Amino acid sequence: MAKTTPTNHRNFQGKLRHILRHAARVFSEKGYEGASIRDISRASGVSLSGLYYYFESKQKLLYLIQINTFTSILKRLERRLVAAVAPEERLRALVSNHIDYFLRHPAEMKVLAHEDEALEDPYRREVAEIKRRYYELARGIFEALRKTGHMRRVNPRVAVLSLFGMMNWIYKWHNPKVDPQADRLAETMSAIFLDGVTNGLVTPRPRPVALDRHAVQEATRAVG
Amino acid sequence: MAKTTPTNHRNFQGKLRHILRHAARVFSEKGYEGASIRDISRASGVSLSGLYYYFESKQKLLYLIQINTFTSILKRLERRLVAAVAPEERLRALVSNHIDYFLRHPAEMKVLAHEDEALEDPYRREVAEIKRRYYELARGIFEALRKTGHMRRVNPRVAVLSLFGMMNWIYKWHNPKVDPQADRLAETMSAIFLDGVTNGLVTPRPRPVALDRHAVQEATRAVG
DNA sequence: CAGTAAGTCGAACGTTCGTTCGAACGGTAA
DNA sequence: TTACCGTTCGAACGAACGTTCGACTTACTG
Incomplete structure (x- = not known):
């Protein structure tokens, strides 16, 4: 089944995973709204329009x-x-x-x-x-x-x-x-x-x- | 000094607080990046450019x-x-x-x-x-x-x-x-x-x- | 009354946004 | 060779963004 981590760029799924990894990093750093598709393009090395081949x-x-x-x-x-x-x-x-x-x-x-x-x-x-x-x-x-x-x-x-x-x-x-x-x-x-x-050592526990x-x-x- | 909550629109500080309250609600609903100044204008009832009189x-x-x-x-x-x-x-x-x-x-x-x-x-x-x-x-x-x-x-x-x-x-x-x-x-x-x-009632620290x-x-x- | 200052806003600015589109690529099959 | 298919990208689209600016109103001062 799947290898450890090294993404295989040769097939569709492999490159998609590659993009997803970089996109997650960008989203985590700048927030979803704060991050632009252009940021993700830059981070993943895929052109702006090229990304849309992998997600809609x-x-x-x-x-x-x-x-x-x-x-x-x-x-x-x-x-x-x-x-x-x-x-x-x-x-x-x-x-x-x-x-x-x-x-x-x-x-x-x-x-x-x-x-x-x-x-x-x-x-x-x-x-x-x-x-x-x-x-x-x-x-x-x-x-x-x-x-x-x-x-x-x-x-x-x-x-x-x-x-x-x-x-x-x-x-x-x-x-x-x-x-x-x-x-x-x-x-x-x-x-x-x-x-x-405190491991219950101290409190006689207030009774709510x-x-x-x-x-x-x-x-x-x-x-x- | 300050009243309980009803914001007083008559002075600068009062209206600023009014804006801050609505802005907080908008930010909390759409996120900071997702919210636009226009959203805040709409929510607070202050015009887009009018807001900039209260914050820079x-x-x-x-x-x-x-x-x-x-x-x-x-x-x-x-x-x-x-x-x-x-x-x-x-x-x-x-x-x-x-x-x-x-x-x-x-x-x-x-x-x-x-x-x-x-x-x-x-x-x-x-x-x-x-x-x-x-x-x-x-x-x-x-x-x-x-x-x-x-x-x-x-x-x-x-x-x-x-x-x-x-x-x-x-x-x-x-x-x-x-x-x-x-x-x-x-x-x-x-x-x-x-x-x-569990209030320390049970565990003698079970070691699976x-x-x-x-x-x-x-x-x-x-x-x- | 005129004069000043605080407050308000419509209209526009330059920029960036997500997304689209058509042309071009490389590889395979006939 | 031609035809095709999966893949890539530069260039552009309209829309939305944060911010600015000048004109305007209102309220107070003398």
Whole structure:
């Protein structure tokens, strides 16, 4: 099947991937609206009009980057999850997979995290649908974890989206030169999410009356 | 001094605030690059050229929104913190203040969180400087909390930035109709950050042996 | 009253944008 | 050779962009 990374310019798919890689970098640096097709032409070495042989519009280009990235990360996760049974193990696998992918494909993941609203409605729904599946998967793992009986009462939607917040915010601050690599990062965030920083040593926990009253209502919204 | 909110169109500052409010909404909906001055003209009811009497460029407009919002949230926090002494109490105050402000000024906070890179370098540094102060404040509280001795060993930079990730991601998913309001949200996120979702009830730190090669190496290590 | 300053805006400026189009290329098959 | 097909690109299109400018109105001062 596919080789490691070196894109093969000889066939259509190979050159398209080459363009997608450079386009993702440009979008991640200047933002979708801030980047021009001319920027992408310059970065990829393909002429302005030549690009349109490989995609039909700027929107479609963004769509291709997002859908490819999202499909890829979700596929990897599902592969990883077949080996994990215990809910906590599965959650750690999700975090590890997400962060590992994030640091390995920073441009693509930044575009995915940052430019979700730039996509318009024929394409937007399709990406949102994968996002929903990803969220539901995480949510399922969380619910399973809860059923082990060792969990405080927490609004599950808020909890899962907070976890995604921790992970997806990484692109705003992570500096490979000073910050931990994927393994440690995943370890730390899993630890914070599962046990917190104080590890229940101190707080007699203030008793909110009904923390998850709103948990009943759902409505599947985006992950982000 | 200043009234509650109703902007006074009669003086310069009042009308500028009026414009800033509408501009923040437009930026939050279409993105900085995606929004045109004409959009802001339409939204605010001020003519295209009339806007330039109140700010000198689109960049400056973004700068004004960001600096005002950031200064405001930081000032509120400092006011709140004088009453809080214990590190945990101070951290809860920070989370509560941040989220409360977020939900009360969603457009401005989205612009602050989402459009930080759109600002260019005369202005950018100035906003970055306030951001740094805000981060240092949070970091200081975290270090104080650590000194109480009831904390697991966690990379403090990663921990604090994870907390900000949880909070700043809110604008991507929060729906006032189905999600908790500020109090509950702050309560939940503080709880997750401090004690985690499992509250240390279960884990003697289960070590899945062969999840994959990377995870195993980190084995029982808590995290640095 | 005339004179000044603050505020407002229509019309236009030069530039850049996404996209199109037709001509040209290289390789293969007859 | 001619014919074809996948690929490439220079040049141009109209539209939209941020910004400017000068004329105009309004409100206050003397």
